């Protein structure tokens with residue numbers, strides 16, 4: 269990521285928009301095998317890498333500042349010059365393109381990019397590798413170690429001196445002053461390669477909550493750019509090599525949020541790809557949905573994926589990885605946690621399957637905590653859960669904390685959980701699990717109807733007091 273200098277003079281990133289909660293790992297932590305790396309790569313497929321306070325990292329920050337300036341100069345060139353460098357699709361994605369892809373609304377994208385190929389930079393001789401390469405190698409080593417694989421497992425398939433589709437990408441997403449501009453600039457996608465290092469200054473990058481639909485606008489979270497930090501995300505090749513253990517997550521460029529929409533957004537991405545002749549066979553014994561054993565080389569595998577995408581056959585979805593936060597962990601509950609309402613419907617064995625994360629795990633998808641009043645001790649607080657909404661793959665409700673001393677609600681947590689199939693990591697229609705699950709769905713539907721009817725009646729009988737006029 270660029271230094272804090274580049275953050276000066278741009279409008280602030282707003283504080284009141286939903287941002288993604290993303291782990292930060294320092295470069296020192298990465299060298300010292302910080303366990304957060306693999307955890308982040310399993311859960312979200314994204315993390316911040318803080319380059320500051322490390323000599324290589326500080327040099328990289330300076331280098332990124334220079335690349336930002338170069339990117340701006342490239343895009344400022346006259347159209348006629350830029351057009352001499354147009355992509356030669358499908359043979360190559362190198363060099364210049366404008367409005368390359370359509371967005372989900374079938375409108376053209378709102379960006380231009382220039383992809384600088386590693387092969388061109390490398391020539392045949394011993395030129396220096398891309399500076400970002402050292403970081404990618406560190407990440408490759410750390411991930412291999414944390415997955416108990418030989419340290420060179422991933423790095424050996426991405427040697428900088430071999431032919432590959434690795435590029436440094438300069439991107440300019442256009443300012444979005446008009447109401448009609450407030451849409452997607454770069455369509456949602458996962459990256460093809462192994463590792464992407466992103467440098468963002470102006471906001472606009474959004475990450476999809478794993479397991480959710482890209483069409484659900486509520487499921488998108490903004491990434492707040494941090495000075496001195498790169499955004500690291502994994503691509504599909506890493507999912508393939510790890511048999512689905514790591515996640516390649518869906519992301520897109522939306523218009524920059526708040527006042528930032530009035531400025532052009534320059535960003536920089538180093539997209540690492542496997543060397544052309546690398547084998548795409550999974551390197552671990554894991555076997556998950558969506559990962560095929562294959563004899564294809566990286567080049568053949570990428571062409572196959574690119575063709576499927578261009579024919580509209582590929583579904584853009586988060587691949588691999590692990591459920592984000594199992595409910596039991598999220599509420600800090602140990603094995604003794606009791607899902608009272610579940611055991612009305614499920615057998616002991618079915619309940620154990622859910623509680624121990626063996627079959628389907630209710631994962632917290634979203635929760636909004638509203639603190640209404642301070643609690644003064646001593647007090648007794650009653651927690652009650654109101655079942656509000658059940659869908660085949662999701663459940664939602666509100667937990668209310670009521671203070672006996674204050675005779676009032678002191679806080680409430682509105683949340684939804686997704687039922688995630690533990691084997692595939694995908695949302696599961698619980699009705700298809702058989703046994704007591706269809707009855708659970710029916711029972712929860714009735715509970716939701718009853719609770720909502722009661723709430724409506726209560727609200728009718730207790731209309732909110734008119735606010736007092738301010739004097």
Ligand SMILES: O=C(O)CCC(=O)C(=O)O
Nearest residue numbers: 439466468473521535537
């Ligand atoms: O500019 C960004 O923040 C994201 C770019 C991106 O996702 C890509 O080029 O693949």
Ligand SMILES: [Fe+2]
Nearest residue numbers: 457458459519
């Ligand atoms: Fe991307």
